Amino acid sequence: xxxxxxxxxxxxxxxxxxxxxxxxxxxxxxxxxxxxxxxxxxxxxxxxxxxxxxxxxxxxxxxxxxxxxxxxxxxxxxxxxxxxxxxxxxxxxxxxxxxxxxxxxxxxxxxxxxxxxxxxxxxxxxxxxxxxxxxxxxxxxxxxxxxxxxxxxxxxxxxxxxxxxxxxxxxxxxxxxxxxxxxxxxxxxxxxxxxxxxxxxxxxxxxxxxxxxxxxxxxxxxxxxxxxxxxxxxxxxxxxxxxxxxxxxxxxxxxxxxxxxxxxxxxxxxxxxxxxxxxxxxxxxxxxxxxxxxxxxxxxxxxxxxxxxxxxxxxxxxxxx
Numbered sequence: 001x002x003x004x005x006x007x008x009x010x011x012x013x014x015x016x017x018x019x020x021x022x023x024x025x026x027x028x029x030x031x032x033x034x035x036x037x038x039x040x041x042x043x044x045x046x047x048x049x050x051x052x053x054x055x056x057x058x059x060x061x062x063x064x065x066x067x068x069x070x071x072x073x074x075x076x077x078x079x080x081x082x083x084x085x086x087x088x089x090x091x092x093x094x095x096x097x098x099x100x101x102x103x104x105x106x107x108x109x110x111x112x113x114x115x116x117x118x119x120x121x122x123x124x125x126x127x128x129x130x131x132x133x134x135x136x137x138x139x140x141x142x143x144x145x146x147x148x149x150x151x152x153x154x155x156x157x158x159x160x161x162x163x164x165x166x167x168x169x170x171x172x173x174x175x176x177x178x179x180x181x182x183x184x185x186x187x188x189x190x191x192x193x194x195x196x197x198x199x200x201x202x203x204x205x206x207x208x209x210x211x212x213x214x215x216x217x218x219x220x221x222x223x224x225x226x227x228x229x230x231x232x233x234x235x236x237x238x239x240x241x242x243x244x245x246x247x248x249x250x251x252x253x254x255x256x257x258x259x260x261x262x263x264x265x266x267x268x269x270x271x272x273x274x275x276x277x278x279x280x281x282x283x284x285x286x287x288x289x290x291x292x293x294x295x296x297x298x299x300x301x302x303x304x305x306x307x308x309x310x311x312x313x314x315x316x317x318x319x320x321x
Contacts, residue, residue, distance in 0.1 A: 003134065003175045003197040003226030005071050009276070010042035011035045012230060016057045017050025018101035020243065025057065032061035036070075044199065044228070045127065046075035046138055046179070047119060050102025051087065052126050059128035072127065073134035073199075075179050076119040076160055081106040093144035095246045111140060111152060112159035120167075131172070135164055136179030136199045143181050153185055161193040168196070179230070181245075183216045190219055201230030202245065206238060206260060206275050207253070238275045 016028045032043075043062065045055045055074065062070070080103075088100040090107060110119070120135065140156040142149040164176035175196030178185055186198045198220070204212045204227070220227055233239040237249045237257050244253045257271075264271045 002224055003177070003228070005226075005228075006041040006069070007039060009040055010044055010228065011040050013043065013045045013054040013058050014049045015054075016045075017048070017052075017054035017099055019049065019099055020101075022101040028057045029061045032058060036065065041070040042073070043070060044073045044230070045123070046136075047078050047080050047123060048075070048099070048107065048138060050099050051105040051107055052080045052122075053103045055123055055126035059126055063128050067129065067131075071133040072129060072131075073136065074120075074123045074127065074132060075136045075138035076116045076164075077109060077111050077138040077140065077156065079108050079110045079115060079119055080122065081108060093146060095143065098246050109152070111137065111156040113163040114159075116160040116163040133174045134196075134199075135167070135173050135176045137161065137164070137176070138179045139181070140178065141180045141182040141185045149185075153188060157189070157192045161189070161195070165194060175226075177225075181231075183211055186216055187219065190223065195225065197226035197228065199228040199230050202234055204229050205232055205234050206271075206278065207234050207244075207256065232275050233272070239272050 011032070013032075015023065016031070035043075043058060045058050047055065049055070062072075083106045084104040085106040087102055087104055088097055090096075090099070092098055110116075120132065124130065124132070137156050137160045139145075140149065140153040145152045161176075164173065167173045168176055177195040177197045177199065178189055179199040179201070180186065181201045181203065183200065183203055186200065189195050189198075198216075200212065200216070202208060204217075217227070233241070235241070235243040235246050235249075237244040237253060238260075242249055242254075244250070249257075260274075261271045264274055
C-alpha cells in the first residue's frame with residue numbers, strides 16, 4: 001500500500017476550525033491531547049477549516065511532541081488571505097455556512113501549481129512544522145463547484161497534481177491524493193494522474209457505501225493505493241449528532257439511523273463502534289479519520305475502535321446491513 005500511517009485511527013480537525021459551533025481554545029487543545037494520549041498518531045487538517053484556525057490550533061497542540069512519532073496531513077486548493085470577509089456568506093457550494101464561526105479571513109480557490117506551493121508554505125507556518133506527510137487536493141468536485149467541477153478538476157490535475165507529484169518524487173512529502181466527498185473525482189484521477197490514495201469522506205459508511213465498494217475500492221486495490229476513510233459518522237448523525245452531509249439531517253435519515261441503532265442494541269454493541277470498526281475491514285484502508293471536538297468523546301472513540309464486538313461480526317451483521 002502506497003500510503004501507510006502510524007495508527008489505524010486518525011484525527012480529523014474540522015471541528016477545531018469551529019465547524020457548526022465556536023469552541024474555546026482550551027477545549028480544542030484538550031481534545032488533541034486526549035487523542036494523543038489515546039494513541040492516535042495521524043492528524044488531518046485543511047486551510048478551509050475555520051480559514052486556518054484548525055491548523056493554528058493543531059500546530060499549537062502538537063508543538064513539542066516528537067515529529068517522527070506522528071503523521072501529519074493537510075490539503076491544497078484554497079488560499080487564506082489577509083483581507084477579511086463575512087464568514088457566514090462564503091460560497092461553500094452544498095456546505096454553505098459550515099465554518100461561519102471560524103476566522104474572518106477571506107478564502108479563495110487556487111488549484112494551480114503556484115497556488116499549491118503557496119498553500120503548503122502557509123500551512124507549514126500555521127502548523128509550526130517543517131514537513132508534511134500527506135497532502136490532499138481538496139474538493140475539486142460537484143458538491144463545491146457545481147456544474148463547473150470538471151473545469152476545476154482539470155486545473156487541479158494540470159496544476160496541483162503536477163506540483164505534488166514532483167514533491168513526492170523529491171521526497172518532500174510521502175504521498176498525495178484527493179480529499180473529497182465524492183468518488184467521481186477519484187475515478188478520474190486514476191485515469192489522469194498518479195495519486196497515492198484518497199481521503200474519501202462520507203462515502204464508505206454505514207449509510208452510504210455501495211458505489212465505493214463496487215467501483216472505487218476495487219480500482220484502488222488494483223493500483224495498490226490507500227484510502228483514508230473520512231467522516232465515518234456521516235457528519236455526526238451516526239454518533240448522536242443532528243447533521244448529515246454537513247447540513248441538518250432530514251427526518252428520513254434520522255429514522256434510518258434509529259433503525260441501525262436498534263439493531264446494534266439488539267446485539268449489545270454501540271453504533272459508534274460499528275461505524276468505525278466496520279469501515280476498517282476493507283483492504284485499501286490505512287486509517288479511519290473521524291472528526292470530534294470533545295476530549296471525553298475522543299478517548300471513547302479509541303475504546304470503541306478497539307472493541308471487536310464478536311456477535312455483530314457474525315452472519316447477522318451482513319444480513320441486516
